[in-house]
Amino acid sequence: MSLTASSVEQPGDSEFHEPEGDDKAAGKVGVEGRSPAKLAWARFRKDRLSMVSFSVVVLFFAIAVLTPILVAAGVLKPQDSNQDLLNLMTGGLPTEGMSLAHPFGIEPGTGRDLLSRILLGTTLSMTIALSGAIITVIIGTVLGIIAGFTGGVVDGVIGRIIDLTLSFPSTLMLLALSQVVVDRMLDLGIPSGPNGAFVNGFYIVIVLAAFGWPPVARLIRGQVLSIREREFVDAARLMGASRPRIYFKEILPNLWAPILVYFTLLMPAYVSAEAALSYLGVGIKNPTPTLGNVLSGALLYADSYPLFFFTPAIFIAVIVISFNLLGDGARDALDPKAGR
Amino acid sequence: MGRTRKRFVALATSAVVAASLAACGGDGGSSSNDGVGNQEGQEVTEATKGGSITYLQSSVTEHLDPQRVYVGRDISNLGRLVYRSWVQFPSGTTDATEGTTPIADLATDTGTANEDATEWQFTLKDGPVWQDGEPITCEDFAYGVSRTFATDVITGGPNYIIGYLDVPTADDGSSQYKGPYTGEGQELFDQAVSCDGNTITYKFKKPWPDFPLAIASLRAFDPVREDQDKGDRSDLVPFSSGPYMLDGEWDEDSGGTFVRNPEWDGEEDTNRQANFDDITFEVGVEPETIIERLIADQGEDTTAIAAQNITSAQYNQITGDVAERAVNIQSPFTNYLVPNFNRIEDVKVRQALALATNRAAYIGALGGELASTPAQTIVSPDVPGHQPLDTFGSPEGGDVEGAKALLEEAGVETPYPITLTYPIGSASSENAFALLKETYDEAGFDVTLDGLDPSGPYYETIQKPDSDSDLIWGGWGADWPSISTVLPPLFDSRLNLTANSNGQDYGNYDSDEANALIDEALAETDLDAANELWGQLDQLLADDVAYIPLDTTNFYYLRGSGIENYVNSVSTSGYPDLGVIAVAEDAQ
Numbered sequence: 001m002s003l004t005a006s007s008v009e010q011p012g013d014s015e016f017h018e019p020e021g022d023d024k025a026a027g028k029v030g031v032e033g034r035s036p037a038k039l040a041w042a043r044f045r046k047d048r049l050s051m052v053s054f055s056v057v058v059l060f061f062a063i064a065v066l067t068p069i070l071v072a073a074g075v076l077k078p079q080d081s082n083q084d085l086l087n088l089m090t091g092g093l094p095t096e097g098m099s100l101a102h103p104f105g106i107e108p109g110t111g112r113d114l115l116s117r118i119l120l121g122t123t124l125s126m127t128i129a130l131s132g133a134i135i136t137v138i139i140g141t142v143l144g145i146i147a148g149f150t151g152g153v154v155d156g157v158i159g160r161i162i163d164l165t166l167s168f169p170s171t172l173m174l175l176a177l178s179q180v181v182v183d184r185m186l187d188l189g190i191p192s193g194p195n196g197a198f199v200n201g202f203y204i205v206i207v208l209a210a211f212g213w214p215p216v217a218r219l220i221r222g223q224v225l226s227i228r229e230r231e232f233v234d235a236a237r238l239m240g241a242s243r244p245r246i247y248f249k250e251i252l253p254n255l256w257a258p259i260l261v262y263f264t265l266l267m268p269a270y271v272s273a274e275a276a277l278s279y280l281g282v283g284i285k286n287p288t289p290t291l292g293n294v295l296s297g298a299l300l301y302a303d304s305y306p307l308f309f310f311t312p313a314i315f316i317a318v319i320v321i322s323f324n325l326l327g328d329g330a331r332d333a334l335d336p337k338a339g340r
Numbered sequence: 341m342g343r344t345r346k347r348f349v350a351l352a353t354s355a356v357v358a359a360s361l362a363a364c365g366g367d368g369g370s371s372s373n374d375g376v377g378n379q380e381g382q383e384v385t386e387a388t389k390g391g392s393i394t395y396l397q398s399s400v401t402e403h404l405d406p407q408r409v410y411v412g413r414d415i416s417n418l419g420r421l422v423y424r425s426w427v428q429f430p431s432g433t434t435d436a437t438e439g440t441t442p443i444a445d446l447a448t449d450t451g452t453a454n455e456d457a458t459e460w461q462f463t464l465k466d467g468p469v470w471q472d473g474e475p476i477t478c479e480d481f482a483y484g485v486s487r488t489f490a491t492d493v494i495t496g497g498p499n500y501i502i503g504y505l506d507v508p509t510a511d512d513g514s515s516q517y518k519g520p521y522t523g524e525g526q527e528l529f530d531q532a533v534s535c536d537g538n539t540i541t542y543k544f545k546k547p548w549p550d551f552p553l554a555i556a557s558l559r560a561f562d563p564v565r566e567d568q569d570k571g572d573r574s575d576l577v578p579f580s581s582g583p584y585m586l587d588g589e590w591d592e593d594s595g596g597t598f599v600r601n602p603e604w605d606g607e608e609d610t611n612r613q614a615n616f617d618d619i620t621f622e623v624g625v626e627p628e629t630i631i632e633r634l635i636a637d638q639g640e641d642t643t644a645i646a647a648q649n650i651t652s653a654q655y656n657q658i659t660g661d662v663a664e665r666a667v668n669i670q671s672p673f674t675n676y677l678v679p680n681f682n683r684i685e686d687v688k689v690r691q692a693l694a695l696a697t698n699r700a701a702y703i704g705a706l707g708g709e710l711a712s713t714p715a716q717t718i719v720s721p722d723v724p725g726h727q728p729l730d731t732f733g734s735p736e737g738g739d740v741e742g743a744k745a746l747l748e749e750a751g752v753e754t755p756y757p758i759t760l761t762y763p764i765g766s767a768s769s770e771n772a773f774a775l776l777k778e779t780y781d782e783a784g785f786d787v788t789l790d791g792l793d794p795s796g797p798y799y800e801t802i803q804k805p806d807s808d809s810d811l812i813w814g815g816w817g818a819d820w821p822s823i824s825t826v827l828p829p830l831f832d833s834r835l836n837l838t839a840n841s842n843g844q845d846y847g848n849y850d851s852d853e854a855n856a857l858i859d860e861a862l863a864e865t866d867l868d869a870a871n872e873l874w875g876q877l878d879q880l881l882a883d884d885v886a887y888i889p890l891d892t893t894n895f896y897y898l899r900g901s902g903i904e905n906y907v908n909s910v911s912t913s914g915y916p917d918l919g920v921i922a923v924a925e926d927a928q
Contacts, residue, residue: 081701081775088708091655092768109652109705110771121447195777195788281764285791287774297767300628300653 022235040257043333050329065127067119078120078289081109091303105307107123107297114294118312124317128201128290129270130285132208137263138208140216141255145247147217148224155221166219168176170211171280178203178282197288205281208270216262220255227265257334268320275316291316342361352567376658376666376896380920382907384613384920386710391923393619393903396630396646400592400623404578406559407487412817415559415646416912420612420618420919421598422580426451426462426481427552429911430700431611431919436722439691440821442552443611446476446563446581450552457547457865458506464538467608470565471580471601478535480563483520486529488560492601493571498560498819506532506543521571537605549865553820554910580604583614595621615905615922627651627766628772634898635662642902643923647915650666650896652707652768658898667906668710668896671914672907674720674818675712675890677760683810690885691757693811695746697780697888704770712897715889717878718816718826725823725871731882732889743783755786761802761809763794787811802846805837806883812846814887817913824872828830828858831886849886 015029034042044050068256070076085106086092099105104114146156182203186192192199227233228251229263230322234251271291278292286293295312348821395417403409406423419428427442427450442450447462468476487494489502491514506516507528517525532543542551555561576590583604588824597620606614620737625633630648633641635657648668650658658666677697679690699714704714714735716728733739747754758780762773771793777787790809792798802812819825826836833850836843854877859875879886895914899906904924909917 079778081704081778083701083704086704086708088704089710091652091707091710092704094655107771109768110701110709110775111704181421192788194789285789286767287777287789288768297771300651300767304656 022105030038040333044329047329047332048331049325053322053325053329054316056150057326059127060319060322061289061315063119064123067123071116071120076116076119078116079112079114079287082106083113085159086111091304097307099224104311108301108305108308114308117289117294118291118306118315121291121294122319124197124201124284124289125271125274125291125316128204128208128274129267132205132212133266135205135209136212136266137216140213140262141220141252141259143213144217144220145224145251145255148221149228149251158217158221163216165211165214168211174207174277175280175282183279195285195288196334197284197312200282200284201290204274204277212266212270216259219258219262222257223255224251227251236265257331259306261327261331261334264323264330266302268323268327271316271319271323272312291319348658376663376668378667378669379434379908382434382667384905384907387613387615387920387922388925388928389615389617390645391616391617391902391915391920391928392640392901393921393923394640394644394877395595395619395621396625396633396644396648397595397621398625398630398648400625401590401595401621402592403496404586405494405563406484406562406578407494408575409559410497411912413915415698416915417777417853417918418578419556420582420912420917421584422578422582422586422601423559423560423562423580424468424544424581424609425475425555426568426612427556429556429909431613431911431917432905432907433909433911434907435686436910439596440553441747442556443720445609445611452776453549455548457551458544460542460548460551460772462540464540464687465608465731466538467605468581469603470568471585471603473603474565474712476563476565478540478580480565481540481561482530482533482535482608483560483569484564485533486517486520487564487569488519489515489517489529490521490567490571493519493521495883498558500561500835501558502544503835504544504548505529506545513576520566520569535862546862547865550820550822550824553822557820559912564586583609583612584619587618593624595623597621609621612919613905615920616744619918628654631898632901634665637662637901640898643927644900645903645906645916645921646897646899647895648897649711649894650898651766652711655707655710657793658730660903662898665897665909667897668894669908669914670713670721671862671893671895673720673815673893674715674718675813675815675891675893676715676718677888678812678849679885679888680810680812680858681809681850681886682805682848683808684712686752687885688746689752689756692743692746692750692783693785694888695733695737695739696783696785697732697890698736698776700736701775701779703770703891705775706891710894711768712893715892717882718830718887719823719878719890720817720892722828723818723823723826724819724867725874726789727875727878729879730880731879738779740779740783747784755781756782756784757788757809758792759785759788759789760811761792761798761807762793762812763798764812765794803841803843805840805842805848813890814844814846823878824862827874827877827881828862831856831881847886849881849884851884851886854880854884855887878918881884900927919926 005086067076071078085094087095094106094108097105102113102115104118106112107114107117128198147155182199185199185203190199190202200288231245233250236246274290275292275295278290279296283292284290286297291312295316298309298312349670382842401414404418409415424446426445426447428445430443433439444450446465446468448465449461451462464478469478479883488497488499491499502515507515509515513684517529534541546893563581565579576592578586580601583601584598585601587597587599597618598620629649630646631650631654634644635644644835679693684690703712703714716735719725719726749757760777762772773789777789792801801807802809816830830844831849831854833845834855836845837848837850842848857873857877857880861870861877864870864873895908902924904922905919905920907920908914911917
């Protein structure tokens with residue numbers, strides 16, 4: 001009894017509380033006594049694909065951080081029109097393809113530099129996806145823990161809310177309500193940002209989170225159902241720990257693995273959701289670039305100017321693939337028993 | 341011309357304009373693009389009868405009711421297919437003068453006016469019948485125009501003609517005659533429009549010397565038979581007096597088919613050649629798809645036509661054989677921006693906006709020379725009396741330094757915040773407005789682009805006198821070739837401004853001086869003298885920056901290979917003239 005209790009009091013010892021079997025396995029292997037997190041990291045590093053995708057993800061985060069600085073410094077010029085490089089007799093197609101000044105070419109019609117637009121678009125798309133994923137995971141985790149741990153009526157109510165949210169025609173609502181909700185947000189004092197970019201991006205984030213949390217909540221609830229029967233939870237209860245303490249100090253540390261995996265899988269889903277929504281006319285609008293609105297502007301030119309179409313498409317594809325692979329790798333590393 | 345017809349032009353989805361095309365022979369940029377034709381080569385030959393035509397359309401036809409239709413494309417098509425009137429424009433002509441000179445249709449001649457043109461008389465021919473064989477009567481004409489007064493039922497049409505007819509108005513400015521459905525004030529209307537046997541007399545409040553032009557340009561004066569009128573339910577049920585009639589029903593979302601009207605007499609109505617056997621309107625096809633299908637030219641699409649501009653992304657596919665089936669002409673349609681006078685009161689700021697308006701970039705984003713040409717006045721080049729003004733800067737525009745200097749003179753704080761409200765459209769029109777913003781921003785403004793759905797909240801928003809828009813997009817083409825159908829409907833505050841709406845005067849422009857000039861010009865019966873006055877008015881509007889001209893749109897159309905006698909007639913506002921078009925023998 002006392003042993004278990006002491007381990008409960010120091011959950012910070014290890015970042016990841018692996019299921020019991022793992023602890024045993026780790027005990028056998030580890031002469032130096034490595035923590036489960038270290039073990040997971042070791043497993044992760046052994047998988048070459050995961051490491052490659054991890055580096056690509058790091059690269060994209062670097063792009064996302066550096067681009068606004070480069071734009072502010074005037075190195076990247078996403079809004080400057082170079083119409084002198086267009087042939088205005090063929091509907092404004094560029095007279096040249098890739099060049100040193102414009103490595104990805106320029107946009108037909110406007111002559112704006114595509115490299116700058118795609119990089120800035122990456123920044124904004126990643127920001128939207130990241131904020132959306134974080135909010136989704138927070139809502140889903142909190143509600144999942146409460147539902148799983150409390151059980152009974154609370155569990156039932158949250159379960160029905162999940163069902164209700166999942167059965168909403170979310171895409172349709174999102175399209176139909178965009179103008180109304182954005183106007184209401186502006187009334188509430190949410191800043192509009194340059195050309196409405198902030199409030200429109202905020203709307204996307206809110207909507208993605210509002211309709212994205214139920215699967216997270218269900219997953220977490222399932223995990224919590226098994227965790228709450230474990231001895232350290234009983235011990236904490238017996239010692240009179242408060243509900244929030246049990247939720248966040250006892251249970252939450254055991255959930256990092258599924259949360260991390262789910263998070264890495266939400267990111268790519270949200271990047272492509274942003275692109276799809278842009279095509280449907282919701283979200284950040286031209287002239288502020290996102291990967292989605294650059295791509296939807298390029299759709300018409302898939303035939304006549306494929307370079308314009310393929311670069312943003314490839315960017316989205318690479319982001320989605322590398323995040324997905326990263327998510328898979330993380331899952332394998334954190335839960336080796338699941339296998340593939 | 342009504343706002344409905346202008347909705348889609350700048351959006352490059354479907355060009356909708358009425359009126360004439362004097363400058364049509366001029367180059368719409370076509371000479372330098374290999375093989376693309378203009379109107380010069382278009383002529384009517386002896387055509388084979390028979391065959392079916394498909395008319396591809398992306399935007400819906402909102403009204404088929406003669407008193408409600410106000411979209412140029414639909415006005416032209418219905419006038420050639422199903423509706424006859426007193427007079428019409430000759431078919432198949434690209435000559436500006438000939439194409440806008442009315443010829444007799446159901447009337448024995450082109451009408452007689454009294455000395456000051458406040459009264460017009462037309463006499464009905466003997467013989468023409470409706471699609472059920474009943475003769476068309478003078479009373480049908482009187483009934484037709486009376487419907488316009490029922491403003492609660494007959495919506496969407498050119499309601500301003502109510503103001504022309506000599507029916508007394510009530511205190512609130514509305515007519516004392518409330519239309520045939522309530523019959524209130526019927527005797528007042530009967531005095532203004534009266535039938536004596538086969539002769540009708542229209543009485544007007546003021547001189548209307550070009551009244552026959554209005555009859556031929558609009559459908560509002562066409563006859564309607566009372567027993568066929570079911571009010572709002574008649575909207576999509578045309579009752580034909582012309583060579584074709586609707587087969588079955590018209591579906592608002594998918595269109596319908598017109599077949600030959602057996603009661604129509606081709607010997608008597610020679611202006612409408614009625615060459616093809618039937619025409620099917622395929623509505624709701626995406627603009628890009630329409631052009632792709634016409635480029636592919638397969639199956640039934642070989643006999644397809646469309647009033648659909650080729651999108652700029654597809655320009656480079658118009659080469660070789662395809663280019664021979666394409667035509668590029670200047671439309672009668674001008675796009676412009678209006679500053680909101682309720683919000684931007686300083687004329688220097690408005691002038692700065694005018695100077696910074698980057699027309700070259702705007703047009704480049706729309707697709708360049710083939711898409712449109714810079715405009716230097718709101719009056720389209722084909723309207724008699726058109727005179728380019730240099731008040732708005734160079735045709736290319738985008739004078740950043742000049743605008744900066746003006747803003748400094750005005751002593752306003754920069755960046756000066758501006759909301760630019762425009763109708764959402766294609767990717768290229770989005771880019772065009774983005775580039776306008778770019779140059780405005782450089783000049784010291786801070787522009788927020790406010791794109792709204794033109795079939796939804798756009799007009800609702802900009803017509804509110806207290807709207808938050810500072811700069812508003814508009815598009816206009818003359819109802820008939822006269823400046824009197826351009827400047828007064830857009831800038832006469834007495835016609836437009838009410839407590840709840842600014843009508844077509846989106847900028848809430850209100851000038852006694854301008855109104856006085858309008859009265860003076862409208863009262864002038866000599867055309868040249870009138871145009872002199874219109875020129876003064878246009879200059880006054882330019883000095884006040886009541887508007888900022890953008891561009892004159894081109895029509896860049898494609899047709900199937902089995903189409904013959906394809907003419908973008910002046911008389912059908914540059915739309916394909918269905919009065920002469922035919923299907924080639926080997927395509928039937």
